[in-house]
Amino acid sequence: MKLVVVNGSPKKSASNTSMLLDSFLAGFEANRQNLVSVHSVKDLLKEEKLRAVFFQADYMMLAFPLYTNAMNAWVKRFIEMLGPIARNSQEPNPKLLFLVQSGFPEATHSRDVEKYLQKLCRRLNCDYEGTIIRGGIDFAQQAFPSFCRKGLIQLVKNGIRKIGKTFGETGRLDQKMLKRFSFPERLPWIAILFFHIYSFFGVRYYGFDAILKKNNVFEYKDATPYF
Amino acid sequence: MLITILNGNDSSREKGFDDYLRRLAKELDQFHQVDCIHLQTMDIKDCMGCFGCWQKTPGKCLHRDDMELLYIKYVRSELVLFASPIIMGFPSALLKRSHDRLIPLVHPYVDIANNDFHHMARYKRYPNMGLLLAKEADTDQEDIQIITSIYKRIALSFNSTFVYSAVIDDKTPEVIAYEIGRC
Ligand SMILES: Cc1cc2nc3c(=O)[nH]c(=O)nc-3n(C[C@H](O)[C@H](O)[C@H](O)COP(=O)(O)O)c2cc1C
Numbered sequence: 001m002k003l004v005v006v007n008g009s010p011k012k013s014a015s016n017t018s019m020l021l022d023s024f025l026a027g028f029e030a031n032r033q034n035l036v037s038v039h040s041v042k043d044l045l046k047e048e049k050l051r052a053v054f055f056q057a058d059y060m061m062l063a064f065p066l067y068t069n070a071m072n073a074w075v076k077r078f079i080e081m082l083g084p085i086a087r088n089s090q091e092p093n094p095k096l097l098f099l100v101q102s103g104f105p106e107a108t109h110s111r112d113v114e115k116y117l118q119k120l121c122r123r124l125n126c127d128y129e130g131t132i133i134r135g136g137i138d139f140a141q142q143a144f145p146s147f148c149r150k151g152l153i154q155l156v157k158n159g160i161r162k163i164g165k166t167f168g169e170t171g172r173l174d175q176k177m178l179k180r181f182s183f184p185e186r187l188p189w190i191a192i193l194f195f196h197i198y199s200f201f202g203v204r205y206y207g208f209d210a211i212l213k214k215n216n217v218f219e220y221k222d223a224t225p226y227f
Numbered sequence: 228m229l230i231t232i233l234n235g236n237d238s239s240r241e242k243g244f245d246d247y248l249r250r251l252a253k254e255l256d257q258f259h260q261v262d263c264i265h266l267q268t269m270d271i272k273d274c275m276g277c278f279g280c281w282q283k284t285p286g287k288c289l290h291r292d293d294m295e296l297l298y299i300k301y302v303r304s305e306l307v308l309f310a311s312p313i314i315m316g317f318p319s320a321l322l323k324r325s326h327d328r329l330i331p332l333v334h335p336y337v338d339i340a341n342n343d344f345h346h347m348a349r350y351k352r353y354p355n356m357g358l359l360l361a362k363e364a365d366t367d368q369e370d371i372q373i374i375t376s377i378y379k380r381i382a383l384s385f386n387s388t389f390v391y392s393a394v395i396d397d398k399t400p401e402v403i404a405y406e407i408g409r410c
Binding site for chain 1: 284369
């Protein structure tokens with residue numbers, strides 16, 4: 001099975017999308033017959049290149065961070081370029097799958113864009129294989145002390161690795177696994193309670209304040225430069 | 228009312244869209260102060276996701292481009308209308324680029340609203356938001372619903388109230404101007 005992966009994060013390094021993709025692909029490539037090529041979205045914003053990459057694939061995976069409740073502008077431009085290529089093709093198009101990962105932990109933030117992606121596949125004459133949704137990696141990095149942070153992130157990596165492995169064996173995203181992986185759909189009451197307890201003791205911004213202090217800009221944290 | 232229209236039309240083929248917005252601005256101008264900005268004529272770079280605007284220069288984007296002008300207009304407006312033809316089921320990448328660049332306007336600190344996380348306000352007040360769309364050949368009601376639902380979430384994320392949405396194919400500029408005046 002030939003999988004082309006498009007990484008929609010504009011970051012060059014330390015990208016959460018790349019981190020999740022690495023684990024997914026480690027699972028996918030456990031099946032030695034599978035072939036993968038990974039591209040940054042920025043490199044595919046040339047029609048000829050995109051055309052070549054698109055038609056070589058059995059599956060294309062578009063992975064991106066949620067930006068203001070949807071795909072970012074880079075990914076939207078990619079979709080605008082892919083539109084005419086996929087719609088006018090004479091050959092069968094690859095099947096599409098998606099990975100959406102967001103700063104906030106609840107999957108609900110990504111559900112509207114999931115609907116959009118599903119509909120997009122119909123527009124592009126591509127089969128829709130599903131959307132992997134995972135939130136909260138940034139959140140875990142800022143809100144949790146390092147000993148639980150590592151454990152949590154490892155849990156996420158293991159989860160997506162299994163999804164990748166199953167996909168690599170069957171060519172299908174397992175819907176039950178996707179549901180479990182995207183937990184929580186909304187914030188559970190216990191998290192809301194902890195958030196309020198944290199707030200009461202004034203520690204809810206601990207992780208973020210530490211970054212501001214390290215950057216010597218803590219006193220400007222509430223700046224309103226454009227008013 | 229101080230109204231800013233952000234025109235995200237990036238295709239010269241859709242000239243009708245620009246003409247429509249021009250007529251709408253003229254209508255609105257009779258009772259409001261209107262600024263119609265064509266994003267295509269501005270130098271606006273893509274967000275690089277660096278979070279410099281939260282962590283290094285709080286409230287300020289590290290890019291130096293025309294977005295600085297837009298931030299000032301944005302926070303002073305009472306209503307911002309996001310306008311774009313629908314392309315592949317969603318407003319243009321050009322318009323989306325301006326959304327992505329808005330995050331310096333909110334605070335990185337989070338709060339819970341309707342049991343979901345959201346960012347806290349950085350400014351005392353924010354403009355209301357509205358949406359103006361033009362259909363593409365295969366647009367249906369489901370597309371409009373998906374887009375509107377995403378924009379309602381965007382409004383919530385930016386501490387704004389989503390007050391208006393319209394598909395310009397269905398209404399004249401006079402009708403839209405009238406409806407906006409009543410928001
Ligand atoms: C401009 C911008 C807008 C964002 N909007 C959202 C959002 O609406 N909801 C959310 O949960 N996270 C949002 N995020 C957070 C990113 O989705 C999150 O940081 C993600 O992990 C970044 O992935 P990357 O490291 O692969 O670029 C936003 C980040 C940026 C830079």
